[in-house]
Amino acid sequence: MIHLALPGALVALLAGIGVYGVLARRNAVLVLIGVELILNAANLLLVTAGSRPGAPFSAGPVLTLFVITIAAAEITVALAIILVLFRRAGHIDLTAVPDLTDDPDDPDDPGDLDDEVESWGTPDGADDGTDDGTDEADDADGTAAPTAARSGEGAA
């Protein structure tokens, strides 16, 4: 016997805390933590609802499993984006005013989009070789070593 009002209360709490986490953090990774909390609140609600008698198709636990998987996928992509943001902007501060200008020289030129798409299409090696190659190499170096160091610290 368990009173389902208790998990319900926990769901509300977790969601509220998650919302606060999303809003109170500047660091993009920490914002993601808030998002995870909200997701988990949803999971808990699913499980709770699924454990009521008469729930069909075992929907509660199965959907929870699905959501967990989706969350994994989501966080993978999100973290990749955050990494790119970090590489481009040098920080992941969400309170900074973003630099959205595409091309400060000629903002109204409709050819811009085409140009950009074209440049996306070009393989890395061709003209961007010098610039980006070093960048990537830098990143590769820069990630390997500190990751080990910091994970060690984190564990400690």
Next chain:
Amino acid sequence: MSWIVRMIVVLPALAGLLGLVMHRRRLVAAAVAVSVSAYVMVLGLIQWVAPARAADIDSLGSLPLGGGLAVPLHLLSDRVSGLVSFVVALVVLAIQVFTVWYLRDDPRYGRFAATVSLFAAGMLLLVQAGDLVLMLVGWEIMGWCSWLLIGHDSERPAARRAAYKAFLVTRVADIGMVVGLVALAVRAGSTDLMAVLTASGHDTALTVGLVGVLVGVAGKSGLVPFHDWLPDAMEGPTPASALIHAATMVAAGTYLVARLFTLYAEHDGARLLLAVLAALTMVYAAVLALVQTDIKRMLAYSTLSQIAIMLSALAAAPAELGPGAGLSHLLGHAFFKALLFLAAGWLSVLGGATALAALRGRLRPTGALRWATGIGLASLAGVPPLVGFFSKDTVIDAALEGTGAGSVVVTIALLLTVALTAAYCTRAWLLLDTPLAVVPPTGTAAGPAAGAADPAPGSAAASPAVSPAASPAVSPVAQPDPVVPAEQVAVVTVADSADDAEVERVHAHGHAPITLSAALVVSVLAVLTVVATLFLASLRGGVHVGVLTALVSLLLVAGAAAAVWVAGDRGRSDVADRVPGPLRDRAVRGFGADTAYVGIGRAVTALARLVVTLDRDVVDAYPRATAVVARAAGRVGERSHRAVPSLSLLGLLGGVVVIAILGVTAWR
């Protein structure tokens, strides 16, 4: 019979089309033009003399209109239309034959002949029409063809301008014509002539209709406010002038009013207007004809005067007399005016110019031409056995029989005009026929510009030298840049016709000796001028000469001729030289009517510029303002969306929560 009537209308149009297609082959074009004209003339003759019913109505197929309007497109064939179309076809044939010679070196001959055929089709359609719409069709086709014919030598700016002016002036007058015809058609519920004539009621519509038609007629026939296009139209080749002046375009107004005569006869207001306009025009034009320095312009003013005489007959004749007097003068005038124009063309080729100063005395050594010109001028002046005498006196007689203010005005004007006509005819004859004295009076020669045209003998050789000297006066010196000044792009160009009055308009492509057929045509016209009274006799009320009026007019003619004879020192000097120089100069230029037209044109152009400015800056303001506002709103929106991410998230979540609260409370 209906077959003939249709052929009369359709054949010239087809000839025009064929001529247009074949215009490169000169011989074919000439053959088509002349043979069709001849055939149409024969058809016209048949229609005139055929023993048929009084009137025959045929339809081209009525228009399938659903509303209250019937457009049966009737052709009305009666004695009058038969006779008029015969005379028109005759004149057209003469002109076509003459043109073969006159424009023999012109590369555009084919198109000219085709246009003349189309012109004839327009006139014949008007003549045969028993339907207002068909009349309007013929009327406008003639206007368009006159534009083509007057502007035939489109290399010359003066010709382009004259053509433009002619069409525009007549077209402005046609505003009245269209409105008038529409009003008449609405009144009758049909455009059929018979229905229009017999309709009753709607006095306003009738007044508008008759006055409107009069305005249109005034435009095409050159009544006073619209008269100035006609002298300028002399820029066209002489056969074109003959065509426009003799039997067709300017006379079409007379025919139209004659067809509507029963309506006019019962409407005093419209008749009075017509009478006043006609009286004014005939005297004014005759006075101007007296002082002209160019033979073609003189003939043009005489045409104005004569057309006004025809119309005055319609304005003054009593209702029971019918339109016969006006029509009779129309037909008589057709013969002698065609003769005079063709003779003037012949003479101008011989003399290499059309300025009277250059032609002085050149008539004397020619045989047939001298006779023809003499007969023509005599007929114009109204010398007894010739057709001009009879038709003119018929008009005077009709005017005397009329009652009301209109006929009084007309009668006085007619008598004045008779004397003036005789005077200018005598002057022209004296100038053309009197051999020059050894020392020509160049010092007192007419007008300042006449000095340029040296009237020395052998000027056929001299004329090429004169033409280039004169042409710079016409067109401004060529400018290096190819961009035309804005003034030229606009409708109105600077008035140059007045300076042009003295410039020879002879065609360089006409110096070959005259062919037998062309000479024959002129002679035949001269003979017809003598005998045409017989034609008129078949017209009801066509010849009606009272003894008293004949006597009075004869006295007037003789007196005027004698006065000119004396004043002109038996032809050794020009009567017109007695007029003070500045005044004469102004008279030659038509007393600034052209300037007035140009002024109106400029006003309209200024209005047009205003419209363009308004269109660009005021009417277009609202879409542009919308664009500006939309763009500004977009920019504001964009800026507000370029916020800090976490702030935007705050706003977003806040909104979500608010909406959720609202939703939950509403759900409860």
Next chain:
Amino acid sequence: MTTRDIVFVAVGVVTALSALLSVTTKHVVHAALWLLVSLGSLAGAYLVLGQELVGLVQLLVYVGAIVVLVLFALMLTRAPIGPHAEIDTPWWQRAAGAVLGAATTALLASLLLPLLSGATVDLDAPAATTPRIAQAVFGTWVWPFELLSVLLLVALVGAFAVSRLVLHREDPAADGAVRRAEGVRR
């Protein structure tokens, strides 16, 4: 108040408290670690609710994978070690966040508690939930399941592609000059 209730309250309190700490701590890495605790205890809550499999997966995926990923991300983005004042938004924004969070909690509670109040479920009877779930996943839900695997694959490839993405930026001045030259040519 049954035993399970008591156990759930204990686990739930741990969960909620650690979640709260994870969003309020000034240490970046601590936040991730508190998240670990929170998610782990949530797995315990699932156990209490009788869903062993879900709890297990929660442990495996969240605690084992996701939190590690988050830690990696923190390191890759050179997160500062130790307390750091600048990981939080300004106080007014945090206040607004707190209000919004409280509002969310209140909203959800106001919805869920009446809905679930009085609802009880007996979990003490032994029930083989895992085979049922297995049957459901590979029976009823087999197509979504397969789709999900595709989604995972796509997400992995996508993440890889995104991390390889090089935002191309030339020198703006030179670029503009070239473009202007082209414009002239056009």
Next chain:
Amino acid sequence: MALTLMLLLPLLGAIALIAIPGETRVERAIALGATVVTAVLAVVVVWGRHEVDVPWIRALGVRWHFGVDGISAALVLMTALLTVAVVAHALSGPIPKGGTGSTFLGCILLVETGALATFLARDAILFFVAFEVVLVPMWVLVRRFGDDHVRDETRADAAGRFVLFTVLGSTLMLVGILLLVHHQGTSDLTVLADRHGAGLSRSLQVAIASVLLLGLGIKVPLWPLHTWLPSAHTIAPTAGSVLLAAVLLKMGTYGIVRLAVATVPVGVAELSPLLALLGVVGILWGGLACLVERDLKRLIAYSSVAHMGFVALAIASGSETGLQAALFGNIAHGVVAALLFFVVGDLKEQWGSADLRVARAALRDKAPRFGLALVVGLAAALGLPGLVSFWGEFLALYAAWSPAPGRPVALMRVCVVLGAVGLALAAAYSLRVARIVWAGEGSDRADGAAGEPVGDAHGARWAVVLTLVVVIVGLGVLPHLLLGLSDSATSGLLAGVGVAP
């Protein structure tokens, strides 16, 4: 069957053409074949008065209902035949720069599809959909294939104006249609015409009519809403200008007749003084603007405004003659404007611009075929009797002089007089053009390239131009052909006894 095929064929052709990349010979065959067969089918459809009527969107009660009647027959024929001319003309010369030839031809075919569907639609919603189909390909024609001598911004401006104005117009029209359909409960135009506004209160009719007239008036274009037309005409390639003048503008007037006059007669009658007034202002405004306009294509565009003013005046009269005059004037303007745009487009292609200020060799001697076509076109534009425009304009003036009962007679008569003044203005600007271009006013100072004679029309282009000249003269001499088509239909439309097939 033939009708469906006729609508499908240009559509499939357009899809095929747009799908073909690059330049091949196939696209020419497809374009020409599709248009020619469509034209043949159009003749068959008009001859047999075909009709298609199947349910389309059941939930909304919208039917897939197409049919021909006397009002649309001439427009359908003109659209189908003119598209053949446009395609033949386009194929016989260089495709305008801006894209591939297949895209260009595909857009032309799409415009044809939309226009044919618009003229055939018997359902208000269907009408709107078809009306909109034309928009995008036309935008492509103006934006991508427009005059490449001007700056890109100018092209973008012209195309943007065109799209925004017409979209605004069709949005308003949609509002009107929805109002009408909502209150009448059906969107079938035949039924709506049968009801003839029964069951709608006077104020509601006025509201619907004003929204519809405003929306369609943009397309016509009525006077203060015309500012998109000159720029679009100036920029568009020859094919675009021809289609714009001959087909798109007609959709506006046709829509007024079909959507407004037939369904909300009282509302239209209430608004007709305004319509007449705007029409007359358009006549005078366009005529005056033409007197000083310096670009030949702009000039023809303004003359279109004037001519459509006559059509508006005829519709405003509300009489049967007026409707016939409006339909006749529609066709007349379509053919004449098409001829003028073909000629002027060719000249512009050779000259590089159509600026009247530049002194050039006189067409009369240097290019007699162009000269002839231009003179015929100008003569028709000034309403010369014996050519096609005369009948529409004369009948419009007649109808306006004796309007249907309930119209302000005095105002209409003033409008007639002003309209006749517009005829004189038409003569003035037509002859001005003829004097400058044909007779060569100022040609004596043309030097360099401007003084060179232009190449004359030949081959397919001459055939196209000559055909139009023949049509202009033929319909001018025998107006019975066209008036006979619309005779019974207009009376049915006005009386509200349904549209006789």
